[in-house]
Amino acid sequence: MDSLTQIVLGAAVGEAVLGRKVGNKAMLYGAIAGTIPDLDSFAPLFTDTLTAIEIHRGFTHSIAFSLLFAPIFGWLIAKIERKSNVSWKDWSWLMFWGLLTHPLLDAHTTWGTQLFWPFDLRLAYKNIFVIDPLYTLPFLIFLILAMRSKRGSIKRRKYNNLGLIISSAYMLCTIGLKGITYYKFKNALEDQDISYLQLQTRPSPFNTIMWSANVELEDAYLIGDYSFLDSKPITFKSIPKNHYLVHSFKNENNLDRIIAISQGWYAISKRGEKLYFNDLRFGSLDPNADNPKFVFSYLLKQENGELIVEEVPRDPEEAKALLMELGNRMIGN
Incomplete structure (x- = not known):
């Protein structure tokens, strides 16, 4: 989730653990704990693209990290x-829960977390977008009300608990919505007599009204979307896999690494003489285009006999246009 959401969650957890004893300082250190795991975001400053991606939401988002570093930060x-x-035991307990709830929340997003690091298992429930105002804003309001209340008072505890309860209830609601939309897509595929290998769903940016689906076929992927306000049947757009375009790189370790990162949900596109590896899990920037650009796309090139993977920078104008289109699409097809 975004930094503000993690700060709010960390602060609320800090208040729940130690607020009666230290007041707003519990919120302060809880907020710090909720921020620490995302220090892995600075990895691109010190290493290459692939390694930075592999590090992101890895060790710092694990139970092991929480157990190892909570006593150190507590001390x-x-x-x-x-x-x-x-x-220091009380402070360590606060830091432990602040550090641990961060990856527990991130596990609900599309990217997920390696909660059980060092095991190569990334939990990604894909039931909430990384920024969701309906999760964060009510939580933030109750946290501010708690912060302004007297330390140790019933009112302060009530506001903080309400923030935790309402945000958790909304999270449970998004899991239910994901289940409903999964069957909407599944039924649409059956109605259109489409045989498929895999089906994955995820919420669209900033909301849980509209959902997207990736469907794997033998030689292509189908991408579809569904809004709870729709009145017409679901339609799907086909994206060719084009995996044959990288057969010449099949012995390259870097290709295996980026495929593992995408969890196998990737398509290769060619623009001019350049090859691009597209991670399909996060959608496209121009879904209606014949050769769409994807949110996470990587240029593949060979330098000195080695395959180099470079992340393609996102164009802010394309992102702005996508959000406008998303707003119109949310209200129904």
Whole structure:
């Protein structure tokens, strides 16, 4: 999830764990704990594209990280806050839950997390977009109300608990919506007599009214969308896999790595003489185009006999146009 959401969640967890004893300082350190796992976002400054992607939401988003570093951070805070008369164990407990709830929340997004690192298992429930105002804003409002209430008061605890309960209830609701839309897509494929290998669904950006589906066929993928406000049947657009275009790279380790990152949901496109690896899990920037560009696309090129993978920068204008189109599409087809 986005940084603001993780800060709000961390602060609310900090308040729940230690708010009675230290007041707003519990929120402060909870917010810090909720931010720490995303320090892996700075990996591109120090390493290559593929390694940075593999690191993202890896070790820092694991149970192991929470267990190892919570006591260290707890000890540091206990040194800083000597006058609070709170033990390092209490601070460690606050940091543990702040660090752990971050990846637990991220696991609901499309990218997911390696919660059980070092095992190569990425949890991705795909039931909420990384930025969802309906999750964050009510949570933030209740957190602010709690922050402004007297330390240890019933009102303060009530506001904080309401924020946690309402945000969690909304999360459960998105899981239900995902289940409904999955069967909408499944039924549409059956009605159109389409045989498929796999079907995955995910919410569209910033909302849970409209959902998208990736459908794997033998030589292509179908991409479709469905809004709860739709009145017409679901239609699908075909994207050729074009995996044959990278057969010459089949012994390249970097190709295997980017395929593993995409979890096998990828299509190859060619523009001019350039080859692009497109991760289909996050959708396209221009879904109606014949040769669409994708949110996560990587240029494949050979340098000194080695396959180089470079992430293609996203055009802000294309993203703006996509959001406008998304707004119109949400209200029904």
